[in-house]
Amino acid sequence: MNIISSKEQVSRMADGINTILSLPEEEYKMFIKRMWPSESIEELRFFYLTDKCEMPTNPTQIGLEKMHDEDYHFIARGYFGGENFSMHEILEHCKSILNNYPTDSIEYSRISEIIQSRGxxxxxxxxxxxxxxxxxxxxxxxxxxxxxxxxxxxxxxxxxxxxxxxxxxxxxxxxxxxxxxxxxxxxxxxxxxxxxxxxxxxxxxxxxxxxxxxxxxxxxxxxxxxxxNPKYTFTEVERFDEKIIREGDEPDWAISPEVYQEIFQDMPQDLSLEEKAMYIYCKMCQVFQYDEGYAYKNRLNKVNYESTFSKEHLESLKPGDKVTCYDFARMYAKLINELDGDITAVMILQGINEGHALAGFYTENVSATVEAININSNTDATNDLMKAKNGIKLSGIKPISDRKGILEKAINKVYSQILGEKPKSIKEYIEHLRSTQQEQDVPEDIALRLQSFLEVMKSKQISGNELTQTLWGINKTKWFRNAQLEMAYLGELREDEKRYKRHILLRQKDKEARANPREVYLIDTDTLDFTISSEEEIIAKLNSGELIYERKDHKLPGIDKEEDR
Amino acid sequence: MTELNELKLINESNIVYLKKVNANYERNEIIKNILEDEACFFKMSKDDAYLILQDIGILNEEVENTYQKLISFDEFYRLFKCKKIDLNDKEIVIKYPIYNADDVFKN
Structure with missing residues (x-):
């Protein structure tokens, strides 16, 4: 709201307040109505006719400035500049001048109403x-x-x-x-x-x-x-790209009897709600497997590779099935919501394209999210589905509110009931490590070492440049350094794709350490195929142009095209 | 790739290799379980960390450097922001103070 005074007499604030106190009754009523907060909380600005404005050709107004006329034409002047006061400052000023007026005066009444409108x-x-x-x-x-x-x-x-x-x-x-x-x-x-x-x-x-x-x-x-805390009940989301699906937001569906039996058959009857929530979570992690086919979702359309609801798919899930984060979150939320008692669960979709899902639940004592399938790209598939099958401490349970540490105790109680043992701490693992005998006299076979490394890379789908970078990373290991491997990059032209594919050429520096004096190793960084070859074979391919060195200044000595040797 | 992920890959490669040469890989399996906890190095002494790094096969001259990266403040803060470290976890033995930006600039 803008209050326009004719000219400066005392100060901007005092002149503005005086203008309000002098408003015609109708105008004042409009003013005080707008002062009371409703859907919006209005600010109050004081201007003079002489202040700079954007629309100087619009008619001048004194008092409460109207923005539009009856025909919705913009008639305000768009004043700017001048000191800005918070409502709090204005109200403090009103309070300070209240007793300057007789209690039965219009001014006293109006000032009281202004103060009350923001009290x-x-x-x-x-x-x-x-x-x-x-x-x-x-x-x-x-x-x-x-x-x-x-x-x-x-x-x-x-x-x-x-x-x-x-x-x-x-x-x-x-x-x-x-x-x-x-x-x-x-x-x-x-x-x-x-x-x-x-x-x-x-x-x-x-x-x-x-x-x-x-x-x-x-x-x-x-x-x-x-x-x-609105996040406790998932009324407010943690991230801007989160969407909450509550019970009733999606069509009803029925969990298969086999799943019910598997989850609940051994569940103790005397568990608290929080313990039940943890029991169901742990059990689901044990019972289901992760559907790693999700990684290929761009090549294969499956209904549960997207966030969309499919009754047919969900009702078909049986113990031991491979599931995605969507399946797990939906099923978990449904099982929790079916429990008797003051407990509520939701499904949480994350990502602009709803690429990930987890679940959340709350009781009167705790609120938490449960994320069985973690898609953090910095880690591997170290999700709770794997952990629960190996007795490793679960990491997918994240409290939002748990003042008494109820969830930690609940997990420890139910996990040992499900596994027959409680999850080990790091300290316990280390004690176990120290008490385990070290293997002596392990034979060294470099080719086998490299093959083993590549097997792991394949399982993690690490190839191409990332493979090359990872290979440099294992340079700090004893076996790699002791092998004194020389390395160079070769390119092979892929006509069909019109690109060069990189091969990594490796050779042990020390001839006598090699199984065969002319032996070299070749790694195809696309397919991760490992080949034991010979220097002669590589030279032949270099001569024919089938392979080329990636860098002229980085070759293996003695392995080169005839003309370059 | 983080230092920890590299160690995991190396350890897993070791397991695959030891299986191929019919050697005992029990220690590597235990180490694999330890490394599942991204905050594991903040939950153990330096001696224990060195034991693990040497078991994985890290060169002696690289162990200290690797260890320092594993327990760096940057790594601690990254794990804290990803909620993989709970400041109230009693298992944590290496801790860094985490300041709220508002506290730092508070008058």
């Missing part, structure tokens, strides 16, 4: 309306935050329920916590409420410090995470 009642009304809360519950909730005695009773709720009834009806503590958590939010890392910046800018609530301190006492005594 505690306005704040409560805004957030009640925004969240659809019962205004009486909100009023009562704020009474708790304004009164130490009420707060004390609230913290001993069961002994004092009558104090919190509304029109004779019992209201649960949970209902008040929901309201408070939603309106005031959580305490951030600096020990403040995230809301404070908004309040200090747009409102004037002198009681706020007391409200905040009493709210913190509630936070210290009661786990409010569920109500104050």
């Amino acid at each position: 505690l009642e306005a704040f409560k009304q805004l957030y009640s309306d925004k969240n659809g809360f019962n205004s009486q519950v909100v009023d009562k909730a704020f009474q708790i935050l304004l009164d130490d005695d009420m707060l004390s009773k609230f913290l001993n709720y069961n002994e004092n329920k009558e104090a919190f009834e509304i029109e004779g009806e019992e209201i649960s503590q949970l209902d008040y916590l929901k309201v408070l958590g939603k309106i005031l939010g959580k305490r951030n890392d600096q020990g403040e409420l995230n809301l404070e910046k908004r309040i200090s800018k747009d409102f004037l609530i002198p009681e706020f410090e007391g409200i905040k301190n009493r709210y913190f006492q509630i936070l210290d005594n009661i786990n409010m995470d569920r109500f104050s």
Whole structure:
């Protein structure tokens, strides 16, 4: 909102306020209506007629500037420059001048209304309306935050329920916590409420410090995470490219009886909800395998290689089947949502193209995500599906809120029930390592070493330039260095693809160490084929042009075209 | 590729090789399990780390350099940001302070 004063008389703020106090009644009513926050919280700018503007040909206006006329033509002047005041500063100024006026004056009345329009009642009304809360519950909730005695009773709720009834009806503590958590939010890392910046800018609530301190006492005594942190219930997403799928968002489907039996047949009956959630997760990781065919999804269209829902596919899943992250997340969420009790699960799709899925769940005590299939490109397929089959500590469970460490205890309890042992710690593994005898006299065979290395590369689908770089990485191993391998790159023309393919040529420097004095090794970096060849064969291929050195200054001595030797 | 991933590849190559020459590879399997935990080197002493690196077959003159890269602050911070390190994990013995940017510039 812009308030235009004719010219500077006292100061921009004082002149602006005076202009408001002098507004004709109709205009003032419009002004004060806009001051009360609703869907938007308006700022207030004070200008003079003499300030710079973008539309000087538009008619001058004094008072509350209209933006458009009845025909929706833009009639404002687009003023700019001049000092900008926050609403809080303006309200502080109003408060300071209030008592300059008689209490029965129009000015006093208007200033009071301006202050009220951004006070505690306005704040409560805004957030009640925004969240659809019962205004009486909100009023009562704020009474708790304004009164130490009420707060004390609230913290001993069961002994004092009558104090919190509304029109004779019992209201649960949970209902008040929901309201408070939603309106005031959580305490951030600096020990403040995230809301404070908004309040200090747009409102004037002198009681706020007391409200905040009493709210913190509630936070210290009661786990409010569920109500104050929207990420707890997956109402707010962690990343901009996340989408939450809740129960009911997709068509219903039925998990096969075989899966039910496999998951639940041995589950103890006395587990807590969190333990059940962990049990189901561990069991699913044990029961299913990862569908590595997902890596070829660009070459083979399968319904579960995309995020789209397929009832037919999901209902066909049996224990032992290969699954994708979508399958796992959907099934896990469904199994959890079918549990009795206060537990809810969701599926989380990640990526602009929804290329990945995980699940999340929450109870009154904890909230966590579970990611059985981790697609972090910096790691290998070290997902929980593998870990659960090998008794390795699972890493896919990430708490969002778990104040009492419930999940860690739950995992340890159920994992050992599923595996018959608890997962080893690093310390235990090292103890095991130290107690295991070292193999002595391992024969060295360089060709076999290289072949073994290439087998691993093949299994990880590492080829091409990445293979070459990885080969340099193993240069720090004893076997590689001791072998004193010389290396050069050869190119082979692929006519069909109109490109050169790289081969790596290797040879042990020490002739006497070679199995055969003229022996060389050739690695095809595309196919990862390993060939034991001879210097003569390579020379012949160089002579015929079938192979060429990649770099003229980087060749193996003695292995070259006839004319270059 | 991270230092840890290189070690994993080397160790796996060792396992494949030892199987081919009919040698015992139990130690390498244990090491494979250890390396599954990306934060493993932050959970062990230097002696234990050296044992593992030497078992994998890292040259003596490369061990210290490799170890320092494995326990660098950059690596710690990367694991922390990827939520693979929990600052409250009691297993962590090598820790670096992680500062909140707002705290650093707070008046």
